[in-house]
Amino acid sequence: MLQYIIPATGLLFTLENILWINIGVFVGSVFAAIPGLSVILCVILFLPVTYTMTAIPGMMFLLGIYCAGGYGGSVSAILINTPGTPHAAATMLDGHPLSEKGRTKAALKIALYASTFGGIFSALTLLFLGPQVARVAAQLGTPEYFMVCVFGLTIIAGVSGKSMIRGLISACLGLLIACVGSDPMTSYDRFTFGISRLYLGLDLAVCLIGLFALVEILAKAEKRLDDLHMDTTKIKDDGKITKSEYKRMLRPVLLSSLIGVMVGIIPGTGASEASWFSYSQAKNMSKHPEEFGHGSVEGIAAAESANNAVTGATLIPLLTLGIPGDGTVAIMLSALMINGLNPGLSLFTTDGDIMYAIMLGLILVNLFMFIQGKFLTTIFAKVVSIPQEILTPIIVIFCFAGAYSINNNYFDVGVALVFGILAWVLRKLDMPPVPILLGLVLGNMTETNFRRALLISNGDPSIFFSSIYCIIFLVLIIVAVATIVKGKLSEQKKAQTVAVAQEEE
Amino acid sequence: MKNWIDRFHTCIDAWGEKLHEKELRIPVDLTVGVLFLLFALFIMLVMPQQVAVSEKDVINGRAFPTLLMRVMMICCGLLIGKELYKLLTKRPLTWKVINLQVEVKALAILAILIVTYVVCRITGLFVIGAVVCCLGFLFYFRCKKPAYYVITLVIAVAIWAAFRFVLGVDF
Numbered sequence: 001m002l003q004y005i006i007p008a009t010g011l012l013f014t015l016e017n018i019l020w021i022n023i024g025v026f027v028g029s030v031f032a033a034i035p036g037l038s039v040i041l042c043v044i045l046f047l048p049v050t051y052t053m054t055a056i057p058g059m060m061f062l063l064g065i066y067c068a069g070g071y072g073g074s075v076s077a078i079l080i081n082t083p084g085t086p087h088a089a090a091t092m093l094d095g096h097p098l099s100e101k102g103r104t105k106a107a108l109k110i111a112l113y114a115s116t117f118g119g120i121f122s123a124l125t126l127l128f129l130g131p132q133v134a135r136v137a138a139q140l141g142t143p144e145y146f147m148v149c150v151f152g153l154t155i156i157a158g159v160s161g162k163s164m165i166r167g168l169i170s171a172c173l174g175l176l177i178a179c180v181g182s183d184p185m186t187s188y189d190r191f192t193f194g195i196s197r198l199y200l201g202l203d204l205a206v207c208l209i210g211l212f213a214l215v216e217i218l219a220k221a222e223k224r225l226d227d228l229h230m231d232t233t234k235i236k237d238d239g240k241i242t243k244s245e246y247k248r249m250l251r252p253v254l255l256s257s258l259i260g261v262m263v264g265i266i267p268g269t270g271a272s273e274a275s276w277f278s279y280s281q282a283k284n285m286s287k288h289p290e291e292f293g294h295g296s297v298e299g300i301a302a303a304e305s306a307n308n309a310v311t312g313a314t315l316i317p318l319l320t321l322g323i324p325g326d327g328t329v330a331i332m333l334s335a336l337m338i339n340g341l342n343p344g345l346s347l348f349t350t351d352g353d354i355m356y357a358i359m360l361g362l363i364l365v366n367l368f369m370f371i372q373g374k375f376l377t378t379i380f381a382k383v384v385s386i387p388q389e390i391l392t393p394i395i396v397i398f399c400f401a402g403a404y405s406i407n408n409n410y411f412d413v414g415v416a417l418v419f420g421i422l423a424w425v426l427r428k429l430d431m432p433p434v435p436i437l438l439g440l441v442l443g444n445m446t447e448t449n450f451r452r453a454l455l456i457s458n459g460d461p462s463i464f465f466s467s468i469y470c471i472i473f474l475v476l477i478i479v480a481v482a483t484i485v486k487g488k489l490s491e492q493k494k495a496q497t498v499a500v501a502q503e504e505e
Numbered sequence: 506m507k508n509w510i511d512r513f514h515t516c517i518d519a520w521g522e523k524l525h526e527k528e529l530r531i532p533v534d535l536t537v538g539v540l541f542l543l544f545a546l547f548i549m550l551v552m553p554q555q556v557a558v559s560e561k562d563v564i565n566g567r568a569f570p571t572l573l574m575r576v577m578m579i580c581c582g583l584l585i586g587k588e589l590y591k592l593l594t595k596r597p598l599t600w601k602v603i604n605l606q607v608e609v610k611a612l613a614i615l616a617i618l619i620v621t622y623v624v625c626r627i628t629g630l631f632v633i634g635a636v637v638c639c640l641g642f643l644f645y646f647r648c649k650k651p652a653y654y655v656i657t658l659v660i661a662v663a664i665w666a667a668f669r670f671v672l673g674v675d676f
Binding site for chain 2 (some may be wrong): 049165166168169172186192214222401410421428446451454459
């Protein structure tokens with residue numbers, strides 16, 4: 001590891017990288033602070049910008065957005081009781097009540113400190129654990145890799161929506177869309193329907209702009225136009241946190257960071273699960289559980305450290321196995337692969353200097369997030385009140401410009417529009433879009449490994465159950481499916497009980 | 506002009522109120538099951554024309570899409586079976602309520618997006634499309650503040666300029 005650290009440090013500490021980290025952190029904080037704009041949307045919109053960059057500045061920019069998004073979501077949660085991102089919902093429970101008590105600055109400060117600690121803890125875990133997992137991943141062959149892909153897709157299909165079956169249909173749809181274009185092994189045309197431009201396949205970023213960004217524009221039809229006016233006079237307290245409050249924050253921050261890392265490593269589970277789980281753990285372990293929901297410093301610290309501790313951990317399965325931990329890092333995979341960096345052990349050996357620069361960069365991202373948070377929170381707070389009339393056309397222009405810039409043609413803009421309409425229809429049918437994203441990202445890898453494995457075995461499917469790793473992944477898939485189904489059934493039961501109780505009332 | 510716009514808004518509001526009361530209830534699981542079953546069958550049907558293969562290939566380019574469509578059909582079968590079982594046992598189906606007003610508003614937004622795309626494509630000038638897009642949305646949101654028009658248009662042109670001159674995108 002040490003042999004890579006020194007060259008990696010040299011690669012990382014350049015003016016260009018520092019600049020892109022700061023731009024990413026700023027953009028991520030601003031986007032996440034605005035309710036309705038998500039981190040994934042921000043990463044999608046700015047992904048085309050990274051296509052012209054080399055791996056390190058490109059990844060630094062995207063990681064800046066990703067990490068700062070974790071903190072930015074808490075700003076609106078604390079100020080206007082509306083989480084900027086879904087994972088800031090747990091922060092809102094105590095952040096806003098503390099703000100109502102006249103301690104807005106203190107609440108924002110606690111969120112920032114906890115986020116920074118969680119983020120750095122997670123980055124260090126990635127630095128030390130990533131290469132070890134990559135060594136194990138190096139022992140996997142094509143059938144094992146296919147099973148890994150199936151494992152990742154199954155979990156994400158299971159946890160993404162209300163129904164696991166609908167999630168699986170979405171995943172199949174995503175994998176099928178990834179088949180459009182030339183066959184990865186024979187280069188024959190597939191599903192081009194006479195459109196010659198489709199021979200090159202569909203660009204991931206273009207599809208994502210439609211699936212995640214343009215659909216949000218269409219979703220404006222579901223909401224009433226209500227300007228979220230924020231009273232900025234609220235941020236007038238000194239933001240002082242007492243010694244006893246610091247002491248009380250310590251244990252939940254440590255425990256939640258650990259929970260965040262563990263949750264983040266599992267594909268399909270993300271910051272929202274980590275923050276809710278940590279919040280309830282912190283409440284159970286607190287000496288003052290009665291304060292939770294009324295402005296508890298422990299509550300804010302637990303939720304925020306957990307959702308930022310997920311950031312580095314989700315990169316572990318991504319960089320070692322190519323399995324994205326969540327939708328946002330799935331997009332980062334394409335940014336890596338466009339620079340010829342493929343997940344696996346080679347990423348930590350052949351391209352070790354670049355990889356370690358990215359991992360060390362994640363620590364730097366968290367430090368810059370802390371600095372910007374310390375000095376620019378007032379600006380982040382002001383963007384909460386940007387009216388929809390201005391925001392909506394700007395996002396559309398970004399979407400169109402981003403889609404066009406990938407290949408310098410309007411065909412891609414049209415494809416993005418088609419995907420936007422498709423996503424709208426799927427939304428109406430309660431079909432989750434994240435498994436489609438995973439299908440698109442993992443499509444090539446899944447198919448190539450599936451076909452190579454069958455070629456080795458001369459078409460015998462028993463190859464997928466032949467090695468110990470295959471069996472381990474098969475068991476993991478069965479356990480995961482059983483757990484998800486069990487969870488969904490108990491959720492349904494609870495909902496039925498509530499409905500019956502309401503009817504009786 | 507102002508009167509004309511006000512009358513237009515009043516007319517739209519009256520129409521919108523009528524639409525707001527109209528709802529469409531669809532059995533969502535059954536619909537998804539049938540729709541994607543048909544989709545999978547269609548893909549299986551067009552596969553021979555759409556995916557060229559060589560006879561020498563042991564595992565050809567159709568193997569993976571075929572596997573996917575089979576999985577999709579099994580999932581659809583499960584969804585349909587579940588809903589039919591509910592029908593037989595007289596248990597409530599999974600319904601989704603679709604409000605017509607929302608859908609009409611979504612169509613209006615989609616029209617703005619399509620017009621923007623067409624203007625960009627015909628003129629070949631992205632900046633004109635961007636201006637049309639801004640005006641379309643400001644009109645959609647019934648914005649009456651001149652400052653918003655100025656800010657939005659300035660930002661739109663700035664985005665175009667950033668892509669054109671900083672990132673070197675030729676549009």
